[in-house]
Each structure stands twice: as structure tokens, then as C-alpha cells.
Amino acid sequence: MTSAAPAGRVVGSWRAAWLRVEGHWTWYRRYWTSTLYSTGLQPLLFLVAMGIGFGSQVQPGAATGGLSYLHYVAPALLAATAAQGAVGESTFPVLSGFKWQKDYLAVTATPVTAGQLLGGQLLWVALRLLLAGIVYVLVALAFGAWLNAGAAVVVLVATATGVACAAPVMALAATTYDEGARFITLFRFVVMPMTLFSGTFFPITQIPGALRWLAWISPLWHGNELARGVTLGGLGVLPALGHVVFLLAVFTAGGLAARHYFYRRLVV
Numbered sequence: 451m452t453s454a455a456p457a458g459r460v461v462g463s464w465r466a467a468w469l470r471v472e473g474h475w476t477w478y479r480r481y482w483t484s485t486l487y488s489t490g491l492q493p494l495l496f497l498v499a500m501g502i503g504f505g506s507q508v509q510p511g512a513a514t515g516g517l518s519y520l521h522y523v524a525p526a527l528l529a530a531t532a533a534q535g536a537v538g539e540s541t542f543p544v545l546s547g548f549k550w551q552k553d554y555l556a557v558t559a560t561p562v563t564a565g566q567l568l569g570g571q572l573l574w575v576a577l578r579l580l581l582a583g584i585v586y587v588l589v590a591l592a593f594g595a596w597l598n599a600g601a602a603v604v605v606l607v608a609t610a611t612g613v614a615c616a617a618p619v620m621a622l623a624a625t626t627y628d629e630g631a632r633f634i635t636l637f638r639f640v641v642m643p644m645t646l647f648s649g650t651f652f653p654i655t656q657i658p659g660a661l662r663w664l665a666w667i668s669p670l671w672h673g674n675e676l677a678r679g680v681t682l683g684g685l686g687v688l689p690a691l692g693h694v695v696f697l698l699a700v701f702t703a704g705g706l707a708a709r710h711y712f713y714r715r716l717v718v
Contacts, residue, residue: 463569466562470570471577478578493531493586497524500651502593513653515682517597524595525677526650528586528608532579533670536612537619537641539575541633544623554716564712571620572613572705579612580605600681607680611673614697617704624711649674672696 497520505519514522547554557567583605590596619636626632647657647664648671654662665671672693679685679693 463566466566467569467573469562470557470567471574474570474574475577493527493582494589496527496531497586497590497593497595500527501595513656515684517682520593520595521597521682522678523651524590525601525604525607525681526674528583528590528604529611529673529677530645530648530650530670531586532583532608532612533615533673534641534645535579535582536575536616537636539578540571540616540619541623541636542630544571544620545626545630545633548624548715549627558716564716565709567716568620568705568709568712572616575616576609576613579609583608596681598681600683603680604677607673607676610694610697610701611669611676614669614673614701614704617701617708619704621704621708621711624708624715644668644670669697669700 501520501523505523508514508519510516510518554564554567558564562570587596587601587605591601595601622632622636623630643664647661648654648668649665650670654665654671657665675685676690676693676697679690
């Protein structure tokens, strides 16, 4: 799929999506300091508080696979932070593009289509998560949070987890016409419980069996299992493949829904 540029050139789909990323990057390189807390400091504070502070009181045992709590919680905290950050980037910022700043209307008035705009938004979220993940991994290295080179792969796992969460939330944002009150509900009743009860801080075997299915359908649980698998080991090939397929399915379903609603809202 291509778009005709004003000067008569043809802009490919990926090129058009990256133009949107370029626009975000132009803003971000000027104001990146305003995001330091959410993208770098917040997850590290969680790591220090839970992995070192509270974690110093947790003895290695069956729940942590015989490892220290710092090693157990570090990869999951990265995945959880990526999921939270992805949802944050996909709610009010996306709604603003439709409703307040209305830059989505300006973008789609050019040869860039609504689908390419969505692709650019998802690429931008992935890039933000990737950069934040690299910072987290490097600083956590100073705390001795990693046991092997799997720390390099865990950044990709966290990014994939975040993007899987971002796609359906962008679909939700594209169907929001009020001031975004539903996003507060989303954070309070979906994101926070998902963070707490998807195996981030303790195994889901500690959850009553009747409620454990809620963790199984959470993208974050699958991301946590993959993150621990690549850093701590113990995850078989078939379970790992199952987690990847689940995240891919959530991303695909969310992306298709978001694409539909982006077109419905932006193409008159």
C-alpha cells in the first residue's frame, strides 16, 4: 500500500509511518527531560523499593525459584512498567490527536492514511519502550539484578508486551468522544490489578484457583513469564511459544480494531 506525495512521489506505507515517528522524535529530543520520571526513574524506584528494600526481607525459596527476590522481580518489573507506559501513551495522547490538538486530522489531510498514522503511533510507542528498557537494564545492572546476558533480550520482551497492550487501548481511545473518563477506570480497574495479580511480585499460584484465569488472559502475565524465562531460565520452548502467540494475538486483534476505528473517525 502506498500514498502519493504532494510533489508527485510515492510514499510507501512504512515510510509514511516513520514520518509520524520522526514528528514525535522532533518533539521528544527537545522535551525528553519532562519524561525522565515516567520512563526511567519510576521503574528504578520500584526496583529499589521492591527488589532491594522489601526484597531484603524475602528469603529465597520455592516461590522465587531459589533466587533472591531482586533477581526474581527485576525482569517482571520491566515488563509491568512497559505495559503501564504503553497504556499511558495510548490513552490521552491518542485522544488528544483526535479531539484536542487534532493533529491526526492534519496528518490524514496529507497522503498519509489513517492506517499509516496508526502504524506510526505503534512504532513510536515501541521506540519509547525500547529506549526506556535499555536505560532500566543498564542501571539495574549496577544493582546486580541480572544473572546472564538474557538481560539484553528482556528489553525486547518488555517492548513486545507493551505494544500488545497498546494496540487495543488505541482502539478504545479512537472510540472515545468525551474527556476520557473511561481511561481513569481503565487504569484503576484493569491496569493496576493486572500489575498486581499477573505474577509481577509473586507467582500466580498464590491466587485462588477460581480467579487464576484472570491472570492467564492478561498480556502482562505472558510477558512476565517470558521475561523471567529469558533472564532466569526454566521456561520450555512450547510454553514460551504459547506466550509469544498470545501476545501476538492480542496485538493483532487490537491493531485491527484500532485500524477500523481510526479510519471510521478520520475518513469522512
